[in-house]
Amino acid sequence: xxxxxxxxxxxxxxxxxxxxxxxxxxxxxxxxxxxxxxxxxxxxxxxxxxxxxxxxxxxxxxxxxxxxxxxxxxxxxxxxxxxxxxxxxxxxxxxxxxxxxxxxxxxxxxxxxxxxxxxxxxxxxxxxxxxxxxxxxxxxxxxxxxxxxxxxxxxxxxxxxxxxxxxxxxxxxxxxxxxxxxxxxxxxxxxxxxxxxxxxxxxxxxxxxxxxxxxxxxxxxxxxxxxxxxxxxxxxxxxxxxxxxxxxxxxxxxxxxxxx
Amino acid sequence: xxxxxxxxxxxxxxxxxxxxxxxxxxxxxxxxxxxxxxxxxxxxxxxxxxxxxxxxxxxxxxxxxxxxxxxxxxxxxxxxxxxxxxxxxxxxxxxxxxxxxxxxxxxxxxxxxxxxxxxxxxxxxxxxxxxxxxxxxxxxxxxxxxxxxxxxxxxxxxxxxxxxxxxxxxxxxxxxxxxxxxxxxxxxxxxxxxxxxxxxxxxxxxxxxxxxxxxxxxxxxxxxxxxxxxxxxxxxxxxxxxxxxxxxxxxxxxxxxxxxxxxxxxxxxxxxxxxxxxxxxxxxxxxxxxxxxxxxxxxxxxxxxxxxxxxxxxxxxxxxxxxxxxxxxxxxxxxxxxxxxxxxxxxxxxxxxxxxxxxxxxxxxxxxxxxxxxxxxxxxxxxxxxxxxxxxxxxxxxxxxxxxxxxxxxxxxxxxxxxxxxxxxxxxxxxxxxxxxxxxxxxxxxxxxxxxxxxxxxxxxxxxxxxxxxxxxxxxxxxxxxxxxxxxxxxxxxxxxxxxxxxxxxxxxxxxxxxxxxxxxxxxxxxxxxxxxxxxxxxxxxxxxxxxxxxxxxxxxxxxxxxxxxxxxxxxxxxxxxxxxxxxxxxxxxxxxxxxxxxxxxxxxxxxxxxxxxxxxxxxxxxxxxxxxxxxxxxxxxxxxxxxxxxxxxxxxxxxxxxxxxxxxxxxxxxxxxxxxxxxxxxxxxxxxxxxxxxxxxxxx
Numbered sequence: 010x011x012x013x014x015x016x017x018x019x020x021x022x023x024x025x026x027x028x029x030x031x032x033x034x035x036x037x038x039x040x041x042x043x044x045x046x047x048x049x050x051x052x053x054x055x056x057x058x059x060x061x062x063x064x065x066x067x068x069x070x071x072x073x074x075x076x077x078x079x080x081x082x083x084x085x086x087x088x089x090x091x092x093x094x095x096x097x098x099x100x101x102x103x104x105x106x107x108x109x110x111x112x113x114x115x116x117x118x119x120x121x122x123x124x125x126x127x128x129x130x131x132x133x134x135x136x137x138x139x140x141x142x143x144x145x146x147x148x149x150x151x152x153x154x155x156x157x158x159x160x161x162x163x164x165x166x167x168x169x170x171x172x173x174x175x176x177x178x179x180x181x182x183x184x185x186x187x188x189x190x191x192x193x194x195x196x197x198x199x200x201x202x203x204x205x206x207x208x209x210x211x212x213x214x215x216x217x218x219x220x221x222x223x224x225x226x227x228x229x230x231x232x233x234x235x236x237x238x239x240x241x242x243x244x245x246x247x248x249x250x251x252x253x254x255x256x257x258x259x260x261x262x263x264x265x266x267x268x269x
Numbered sequence: 270x271x272x273x274x275x276x277x278x279x280x281x282x283x284x285x286x287x288x289x290x291x292x293x294x295x296x297x298x299x300x301x302x303x304x305x306x307x308x309x310x311x312x313x314x315x316x317x318x319x320x321x322x323x324x325x326x327x328x329x330x331x332x333x334x335x336x337x338x339x340x341x342x343x344x345x346x347x348x349x350x351x352x353x354x355x356x357x358x359x360x361x362x363x364x365x366x367x368x369x370x371x372x373x374x375x376x377x378x379x380x381x382x383x384x385x386x387x388x389x390x391x392x393x394x395x396x397x398x399x400x401x402x403x404x405x406x407x408x409x410x411x412x413x414x415x416x417x418x419x420x421x422x423x424x425x426x427x428x429x430x431x432x433x434x435x436x437x438x439x440x441x442x443x444x445x446x447x448x449x450x451x452x453x454x455x456x457x458x459x460x461x462x463x464x465x466x467x468x469x470x471x472x473x474x475x476x477x478x479x480x481x482x483x484x485x486x487x488x489x490x491x492x493x494x495x496x497x498x499x500x501x502x503x504x505x506x507x508x509x510x511x512x513x514x515x516x517x518x519x520x521x522x523x524x525x526x527x528x529x530x531x532x533x534x535x536x537x538x539x540x541x542x543x544x545x546x547x548x549x550x551x552x553x554x555x556x557x558x559x560x561x562x563x564x565x566x567x568x569x570x571x572x573x574x575x576x577x578x579x580x581x582x583x584x585x586x587x588x589x590x591x592x593x594x595x596x597x598x599x600x601x602x603x604x605x606x607x608x609x610x611x612x613x614x615x616x617x618x619x620x621x622x623x624x625x626x627x628x629x630x631x632x633x634x635x636x637x638x639x640x641x642x643x644x645x646x647x648x649x650x651x652x653x654x655x656x657x658x659x660x661x662x663x664x665x666x667x668x669x670x671x672x673x674x675x676x677x678x679x680x681x682x683x684x685x686x687x688x689x690x691x692x693x694x695x696x697x698x699x700x701x702x703x704x705x706x707x708x709x710x711x712x713x714x715x716x717x718x719x720x721x722x723x724x725x726x727x728x729x730x731x732x733x734x735x736x737x738x739x740x741x742x743x744x745x746x747x748x749x750x751x752x753x754x755x756x757x758x759x760x761x762x763x764x765x766x767x768x769x770x771x772x773x774x775x776x777x778x779x780x781x782x783x784x785x786x787x788x789x790x791x792x793x794x795x796x797x798x799x800x801x802x803x804x805x806x807x808x809x810x811x812x813x814x815x816x817x818x819x820x821x822x823x824x825x826x827x828x829x830x831x832x833x834x835x836x837x838x839x840x841x842x843x844x845x846x847x848x849x850x851x852x853x854x855x856x857x858x859x860x861x862x863x864x865x866x867x868x869x870x871x872x873x874x875x876x877x878x879x880x881x882x883x884x885x886x887x888x889x890x891x892x893x894x895x896x897x898x899x900x901x902x903x904x905x906x907x908x909x910x911x912x913x914x915x916x917x918x919x920x921x922x923x924x925x926x927x928x929x930x931x932x933x934x935x936x937x938x939x940x941x942x943x944x945x946x947x948x949x950x951x952x953x954x955x956x957x958x959x960x961x962x963x964x965x966x967x968x969x970x
Contacts, residue, residue: 012596013529013612014491014537015648015655019348026783033769035781039931051351098689102682109680114381115391120351120534127676135673144668145690182531184348190651195729202658202735 018187023047028188034198037208037215038264044184045261051121052180052258056251060122063111064129066246067104068172069231071133072165073240075156080149094149097141100156101133124183128175136171166228169253174220177257178213185212219260223253272354274341278333279364281397289360294340296333296486304483307332322366323557324505330371330380331501332480333363338388338494340486352534358391364399371396376556383549388493389536416444416474419507419515421499423447424458426617427568429592430576431518432461433585434567436469444474444510446503448495451598457606460591468585478502496541500550500564504557514563515554517542520573522703523616524566525696527675530655542566544684569685570695572703573620581626589621589629600636609637610649615656622714623706640714641721643728653732660707668697711736759961763792772928774935780928787924789815790917794944794952795960801951804914850896857889918946 018024027043035043045052055061067087074083081093088110089103108126112118138144140155159168189205192198199205230249234241275289278296286293297303307328320328337359344354365371371380371394381392418435422428422445435443447458458477466472480498496517503515519542526538540546547564554562568576580589594617595601597608607614618639621630632638637649644650663671672678678696685692714733721727722737760776770788773779782788789811794800802810864882867875921944929936938954945951 012491012539013526013533013652015530015651016348016532017647024348029769029783030781033781033783034766034771034779036778038778039780042931048349051349096688096690098679098682098693101679102689105676105680106683109386114385115356115389118356118389118535119353120355123535127680130676130679131673134679135669138669138672144672145694147690179531183351183534184532186531186655187348187651190654191646193650193654193735195725195734201738202654202661203738205654206658206661 016187018184024184027184028191031185031188032192032198037211040185041181041212041215041219041261041264044181045258048180048184049258052254055121055254056247058119058122058125058250059117060108060112060119061125062243062247062250063108064122064125065172065250066241066243067107068129068132068168069241069246069249071100071104071156072158072160072168073235075153076160080153080156095152096149097134097137097144097147097152097155100152101130104133105130120183121180124179125176128172128179131175132168132172136168160231162228162232164228165231166224169227169231170217170220170224173223173253173257174213174217177220177261178216181212181216181261182209215264216261219257219264222256222260226256227253272341272344272356273358273360274337275360275362276333276337276341277362278329279397279399280401281362281364286362287360287393288358294337296336296340298329298332304486305332305336306479306481308479308481320505321508323370324501324508326365326367326371327501327557328505330361330363330365331498333361334384334494335480335492335498336482336486337361338390338492339482339489342489343491355535355537356389356391358393360393360395362395362397365396366399366402368396368398376553379549379553379556383546383553384494384497386543386549387497387536387540387546390493414442414474415510416442416512418442419444419446419503419510419512421446421503421515421517422475424454424461424592425594425613426573426580426589426592426620427519427523427576428517429461429588430568430580431516432465432473433468433580433583433588434518435516436465436471436473437583437585438579440470442471442474444476444506446476446478446499446506446515448499448502449477449479453598453601454593457591457593461588464585464588464591468583476502476506493536493539493541496546497550500554504550504554504562504564508558513558513560514565517547517564517566518568518576519566520571520576521569521696521699522572524569525678525681525700527659527677527700529612529659530651533655544569544681548684570699572699572706573616574623574703574706577620577624577626581624581629586626586629589626590631590634604633605636606634607636609635609639609642610644610652612652612656615639615653619707619710622710638731640711640733641718641727641731644730644732646730650730650735654735657707657711657732657736660704661711663700663704664708666701668694671697671700761795761958762961763788763795764962765792772932772935774932774938777932777934780931780935782924782927782931785920785924785927786811787920787922790921790950791924791939791952792962794950796962797952798958798960799951799953801945801949803949804917805910807950808913808917850893853889853893857886857893860885860889914948917950921946921950 018028023043024047027040027047030040030043067089070087071084074080074087077083081091081095084091084095084100084103088107089100090106091099091103095103105126108129112122134144136159137152137155140158141147141151158164186209189199189208193202193205194200199208227249231241234245234249238245273289275286275293276296277283277293279298280300283290283293295302296305298305298307341357341359342354343357363371370376377394380394384390384392418441420428420431420435420443422432424447428445432443432445435441449455449458462473462475499517500515507513507515524542524544526540526543528534528538544566547566551562551564554564571579577589580586593601593606594613595607596611596613600608607617609615609618614635618630618635621627622639635642637644644653662674666674672693678700679693681696682689682692685696687695711732715722715737718727718733722733725734727734759773762771762773762779764771766781768784770782770784770792771779772782772788790807793807793811793814860882864879864886867879867882925936925939928939938958939952943952943954945953
């Protein structure tokens with residue numbers, strides 16, 4: 010019981026480049042560039058990923074639900090099975106369940122979608138939890154106000170950036186974590202686990218920087234689409250997903266060129 | 270989804286399979302093609318009891334699912350496609366006694382929901398009527414005093430803790446259902462039985478289960494569906510004793526099994542006793558039993574350390590060494606019962622040390638000592654690093670940090686008793702307590718082994734060396750973050766770092782490049798800015814230096830040696846010069862005349878002479894032919910100078926391509942007229958661009 014399955018990077022040229030860069034002491038920007046290049050084929054399918062699209066669509070619905078008179082009812086109408094007075098934890102748990110239900114029997118579930126689902130929970134708890142001052146004992150009004158605040162152009166941008174930052178970091182670390190621990194120990198790139206941990210943090214920071222591009226356009230897209238079309242459909246969410254992922258990937262490739 | 274399989278269980282038709290029909294897997298629990306056997310028995314009794322048909326079906330379904338799970342691979346790592354093949358699509362056609370029950374929407378839905386979350390596969394079932402059930406088919410062979418509780422017993426520390434709690438602390442009559450996966454554990458299980466009997470008020474009833482299957486069916490080791498088989502076995506035993514509850518005993522941290530690494534996505538961390546799974550089992554078993562059936566994990570809010578302490582507090586510490594946690598049973602020997610490298614071994618040993626009962630868990634039983642043992646590259650080191658780093662992080666986290674990092678934690682909240690808020694708080698406290706236990710063990714060990722760490726007497730790859738920077742000049746060894754020694758960084762630098770080239774341009778982040786001789790040329794040019802070299806001269810100088818410093822690069826292996834650049838005087842000239850060609854042609858004409866004259870003579874001895882002259886003609890034709898190409902153009906001797914120029918130019922261009930990928934400003938800088946790759950090679954940067962080329966140091970000092 011409690012088994013955990015770990016894996017390695019393939020021995021193909023593009024992945025061995027990633028391994029070599031980690032071993033050689035490359036910074037996070039360069040490692041990210043090489044990783045995203047190697048993983049590009051999988052990432053290009055993001056807009057078709059049922060789990061990822063459902064997650065992003067639901068994220069766009071939360072602020073809109075919070076502007077509704079009947080917050081709980083609005084949440085239920087988009088598939089979140091909540092009580093009449095939901096706390097933040099209840100909303101987040103219901104969010105995860107709603108995505109699971111959409112992917113019932115694992116139809117269309119992928120690792121990318123799974124990572125998106127987890128990133129969404131983390132974003133909600135981090136951002137909304139930060140606004141409500143606490144994760145526990147939040148009143149329905151606190152939760153509603155906090156989600157409602159995300160419906161503005163600026164706040165939705167921040168929300169979207171945080172989500173894509175986490176998702177990007179998960180995606181990169183999904184690959185990089187298979188290689189880094191080979192380079193820990195005396196005489197290796199990371200002398201200690203702490204150094205390895207620092208590298209992971211730097212990778213996170215780099216992803217956060219790369220996700221700035223999402224912040225630049227997501228708020229505008231959210232407001233415009235909602236205003237013009239009277240809501241956001243899954244199809245529109247898929248389009249947004251495609252554009253956002255493409256921009257982040259391009260940014261990560263460019264990031265290794267530009268940043269210092 | 271590419272990883273599809275149809276599984277035909279029992280005597281069912283092969284037709285109309287929705288997918289996976291090309292090579293369906295056939296499983297038979299009986300009959301001439303039997304390749305799976307299931308036997309549940311209590312060796313003390315041979316009394317046979319009938320099993321309710323739905324539970325009989327349940328047992329067989331669980332056995333088939335368990336065997337198919339092992340017979341169908343998950344397709345390796347599948348990194349490029351984000352683990353596409355990890356999730357399999359499985360279609361089962363199974364003969365059962367009550368197909369209408371199993372095909373009903375409620376039962377089928379619950380079965381699929383539970384299994385799909387448990388193993389992360391996609392399940393489809395088609396239940397058919399079982400005909401010709403063998404009259405002798407009986408899986409169960411026991412009859413004993415009815416127990417009060419049925420507990421699933423794996424023989425590990427957690428389930429031992431449960432058995433001790435039930436039988437020793439609470440003095441209850443308990444049936445322990447255990448799956449005997451390997452005979453290697455038999456002796457240790459017998460010992461535990463003996464000790465439990467000695468300590469308990471009522472000797473537990475042991476119900477061992479054996480599943481044998483054909484060797485060819487063991488292709489996938491992950492066995493994510495195993496707990497479904499366990500639960501089905503336990504529930505059937507409970508049902509036969511008139512009970513409506515079974516208990517799994519598993520510590521909460523392992524039950525929730527939050528990912529310890531970013532690569533651990535979904536069910537790559539088992540969900541064996543995840544609360545969602547436990548609830549799913551309860552709902553399914555309630556449908557099968559037609560009454561409320563409960564499945565519980567009483568240790569859900571306990572850490573493993575607490576479980577181990579519980580065993581010791583009950584006066585049963587002597588049992589600890591006979592409990593087996595390791596999953597690498599193939600490595601097990603009589604003395605070395607634990608590999609020490611799998612997550613279960615790591616978890617166990619931390620718990621034992623944290624609980625202070627190491628006297629009852631001999632260090633010699635571990636293949637690798639948790640704290641000071643040398644850990645092999647790859648999974649053993651990755652697993653340890655992930656486990657310890659996760660604990661290290663969680664120990665200092667606030668609840669906001671915790672839930673902001675472990676999205677998986679919020680998934681479980683609605684499957685726990687109580688409000689999501691109280692469950693969330695409890696879950697956070699549980700993980701923080703576990704993390705603190707781990708950190709305390711590490712800190713205590715650092716303090717105890719301070720001298721060995723400082724003197725580097727421990728293996729490089731052991732845990733204590735991995736968490737301590739023993740290169741620091743301090744006599745207080747602490748678990749450290751990197752202490753960087755600030756060094757002035759050059760704006761532009763090009764240097765070898767171990768095997769790799771490290772280039773910094775305009776003060777930007779250093780870029781790393783894999784070994785290529787092109788970087789050696791660039792390094793030399795950066796060192797000698799403003800100088801012009803012929804390609805062969807540059808090649809000579811660089812290779813001479815490489816030889817001196819004994820560089821080993823992938824690209825220079827097998828390349829012609831320095832001497833190839835030392836040019837002789839013939840290169841570039843024609844294979845045959847005009848004068849020689851003319852003299853050959855004149856001579857050829859003369860020989861042809863001589864042959865003609867010889868042929869006109871009647872002398873017999875002229876035959877040899879003619880043959881000799883014809884040979885000469887053949888030789889001259891061959892020589893003249895080699896001097897001309899297919900189009901009649903004159904062939905020249907190989908131009909060594911051009912070869913060298915091309916080789917040097919190509920190597921530098923190859924390096925520039927790599928630079929272009931990672932460092933566009935530098936690639937832009939290294940264009941004409943700054944870098945010339947013509948007849949002469951030169952690097953003439955604008956004024957002020959100075960390169961630091963001096964340091965040939967390595968990060969592997």
